[in-house]
Amino acid sequence: MFRFLAIGLIRDRTRSFFPILIIASGVMLTVLFFSWINGYATMLIADNARFETGHMKIVTRAYNELIDQRPYDLGLMNVNEKIEVLTSEYPLMHWQPRIYFGGLLDLPDEKGETLSQGEVIGFGVDLFSDSYERDLLNLKEAISNGHLPSKQGEILISQEVAEKLGIKVGDKVTIIGSTMYGSMAMHNFTVSGMVLFGVQAMDRGAAIVDISDVRSFLDMEDSASEILGFLPKYDEDTTFDISAAFNEAYSNEDDEFSEIMLPLRTQGQMEFLLTALDERMGMFIFIFIFVMSLVLWNSGLMNGIRRYGEIGIRLAIGESKGHIYRSLILESFLIGIAATIIGTAIGLVFSYFLQYNGIDVSSMLKDSKVIMSATMRAQVTPASYFIGFFPGVIASVTGAVISGIGIYRRNTAQLFKELET
Amino acid sequence: MELIKIEKMTKHYPIGGGKFTALRDIDLEFKKGEFTGIVGPSGSGKTTLLNIIGSLDTQSEGDVEVMGNSIRKLSSTKAAKLRSQHIGFIFQTYNLLPVYTVFENVEFPLILLGMPAEKRKKAVLDALEWVGLSDKVKSRPAQLSGGECQRVAIARAIVKKPDLVLADEPTANLDAENSHHILKTMEKINKELGTTFIFSTHDAKVIKYLKRKISLLDGKVDKDEIVNGG
Numbered sequence: 272m273f274r275f276l277a278i279g280l281i282r283d284r285t286r287s288f289f290p291i292l293i294i295a296s297g298v299m300l301t302v303l304f305f306s307w308i309n310g311y312a313t314m315l316i317a318d319n320a321r322f323e324t325g326h327m328k329i330v331t332r333a334y335n336e337l338i339d340q341r342p343y344d345l346g347l348m349n350v351n352e353k354i355e356v357l358t359s360e361y362p363l364m365h366w367q368p369r370i371y372f373g374g375l376l377d378l379p380d381e382k383g384e385t386l387s388q389g390e391v392i393g394f395g396v397d398l399f400s401d402s403y404e405r406d407l408l409n410l411k412e413a414i415s416n417g418h419l420p421s422k423q424g425e426i427l428i429s430q431e432v433a434e435k436l437g438i439k440v441g442d443k444v445t446i447i448g449s450t451m452y453g454s455m456a457m458h459n460f461t462v463s464g465m466v467l468f469g470v471q472a473m474d475r476g477a478a479i480v481d482i483s484d485v486r487s488f489l490d491m492e493d494s495a496s497e498i499l500g501f502l503p504k505y506d507e508d509t510t511f512d513i514s515a516a517f518n519e520a521y522s523n524e525d526d527e528f529s530e531i532m533l534p535l536r537t538q539g540q541m542e543f544l545l546t547a548l549d550e551r552m553g554m555f556i557f558i559f560i561f562v563m564s565l566v567l568w569n570s571g572l573m574n575g576i577r578r579y580g581e582i583g584i585r586l587a588i589g590e591s592k593g594h595i596y597r598s599l600i601l602e603s604f605l606i607g608i609a610a611t612i613i614g615t616a617i618g619l620v621f622s623y624f625l626q627y628n629g630i631d632v633s634s635m636l637k638d639s640k641v642i643m644s645a646t647m648r649a650q651v652t653p654a655s656y657f658i659g660f661f662p663g664v665i666a667s668v669t670g671a672v673i674s675g676i677g678i679y680r681r682n683t684a685q686l687f688k689e690l691e692t
Numbered sequence: 693m694e695l696i697k698i699e700k701m702t703k704h705y706p707i708g709g710g711k712f713t714a715l716r717d718i719d720l721e722f723k724k725g726e727f728t729g730i731v732g733p734s735g736s737g738k739t740t741l742l743n744i745i746g747s748l749d750t751q752s753e754g755d756v757e758v759m760g761n762s763i764r765k766l767s768s769t770k771a772a773k774l775r776s777q778h779i780g781f782i783f784q785t786y787n788l789l790p791v792y793t794v795f796e797n798v799e800f801p802l803i804l805l806g807m808p809a810e811k812r813k814k815a816v817l818d819a820l821e822w823v824g825l826s827d828k829v830k831s832r833p834a835q836l837s838g839g840e841c842q843r844v845a846i847a848r849a850i851v852k853k854p855d856l857v858l859a860d861e862p863t864a865n866l867d868a869e870n871s872h873h874i875l876k877t878m879e880k881i882n883k884e885l886g887t888t889f890i891f892s893t894h895d896a897k898v899i900k901y902l903k904r905k906i907s908l909l910d911g912k913v914d915k916d917e918i919v920n921g922g
Contacts, residue, residue: 272803275800275803278792278796279789279792586748586775587746587775588775588801589774589775589776589779589801590776591769591773592768594772
C-alpha cells in the first residue's frame, strides 16, 4: 500500500506539488527564522558576556542594589584572594576583575588648558597579566588606529570619542573622576590607540585602561567593581547551578557587603530579551502550523473533491472509509517529510549565507543601550537541521486529518453517485 | 443455493419534505453462476438495485441477503470487507485510476486483500491474459482505447476471483465490436470460473447474451424470465 500511495504522489503532481510548495516554503522560513534567532541570541549572549555580564558575575549585595549606576564605591575588596579561591573551586572557569567608572576626558592644548572635553565610560581591565581580556574584548581586531597599550599609563579610547574631541594617537589626556572614597581624582594617560568594536553601546564612549592604573587612579587597591566568570563554553544550566552553590556558600542577606553571584540570564535586560526570543520562536512555529494547516486543509478539500472518483472506486473495490482516511493521512505524512527535507535544505542554504555574510544593522542601533554587534548573523546549529520537521509534518498531517473528515460525512452511496456523475 | 436473496425490498430517497421511491416490493433470488441482466429505462431503479446488492447502499424496507450477509446489518467496515473479498464492480465509465498503469490498476484489489507480491503478480498477469491485454501491462489508461479500458476494468473485477460481478451499463460507452468482445470475455469467465454476473443495462447487444432477464419498470419487477436458452 505504501508503494502504491508513493507512486500516486510521484505521478500525480497536482496531488503533491501544491502541498509540497506550501510546506517547503513554510519550513524554509522556519529554519531561517530559527537560525536567525539562534544567531541573534548567541551574539547577544556572547557580546554581553564579554563586555558586561560574563557568564556569571560576582558583586556585593549593595552594588547589586544599584547595579545600573555601577557604584564602584560599593565594589569588592580583597579581590586577588577571592580569585584564588574561585580558581581552586572552579578550576575550569576563568575569573576576571573589572572596574567600570564614569569620568570626564579632558584634552589639553600645549599650554595645558582644555581644548575639548567629553564624558567617557571607563573600563578597567587586566591588559598585561595575560592575553585573556585582550582576546575576550577582541582588542587586537578592534584597534582602528594606533596600538594596544604596551605599558602602564596608556589608554585606548573609542574612535567616535576621538573624532568628536579631536584626539590623536600619542596625545596626553586627563581623566577626571572621583575615588572610591568620594574625593576628586585626576589621572593623565597617553592615548595609544582608538578602538571600534562594532557595538554601538561600546563605540559611543568607551575608554579602556589597565586595571592597575584604574586602581591607583580611583584608590581601589585590590578592589574591583565586579568579578566576571567565564565557562569554557556558555551553558545556561551550569551558570545557574554554580551561582546557586556559590550564593548558598557565600551570600548573606544580612550583610550588604557579602558577595552574590548573578548568572547571565538574570542580569539587566537579558532575562527579558532571551525570554522574548524564546517566545517569538514558539509563536512563529505555532502561527506557521496554524496557517499552514488552514491552507493545507483547503488544499486537501480541493484535492478531495478532485479525487472523488478515485475515492468512490476505492470504496467500490472494497477499501473501507477508515482505510482511505488513513491512507490520505499517510500520503500527507509522506508529503510533509518530502517538503520538510526540501524546505530545510533551502532554509539551511540561506541560513549559512547569513551566517557568513551578516546584515549591517548599525543604523538601527544608534540609540540602543543593548550591547549588540552591528552585524547580525544567523547561526546554524544541529537543531536547525530538524526544527522544520515539527511544523512541516504536523501542518501537513493536520490539514489532511481535517479535510479527510469529509469522507466520513458523506455516505458511501453519495460518494459513489458522485463518482458516476 | 441462493447467492442473493431479496424479500419485499423498498428503497426511498428523501426529496425536499417528501420522499421518492426508487424501488418497491422487490422479491428476487440469484443463484451462483447466473448471467443475469436487469433491464429497464433510465430511472427504473437498475443502478440502485445493483448498489444495494453491492452493499454500497442500504434498502429502506425489507431484507437483502448477499452471501448470507444481511446488507442492512453490515457495518461500513464489514460491507467494505464483503466487497473486497466477494464482489467485483464494472462501470459504464470504466473508472480506472489514471495515474496508475494497467498492471497497478488490476493489482489494487489484491493489495487491499493483503496478498503477497509474487502471488499478486501472477494473479494480475492471469487476469490480463483472460481479457487479452497481456501486452498492455505498463500502459496508462489514457493510452488505451475505450474497449481496452473496459477490459482492464473487467480484469480488475475478476482478478480476486470474486463470487459476484456487478456490471453497471458495461457496454454503454462502447461500439458494437468492442461490446461484443467484452461480452464474450465475460461470458467465458462466467462459464469457466463460475462467476455470477449481474448487469444493469438497456443495451440490446447485452440482452442477447443474457441467460436471465429481469425487467424493471418504475421501481418494480415487471418481468423475470429465462432467455436465450439459459
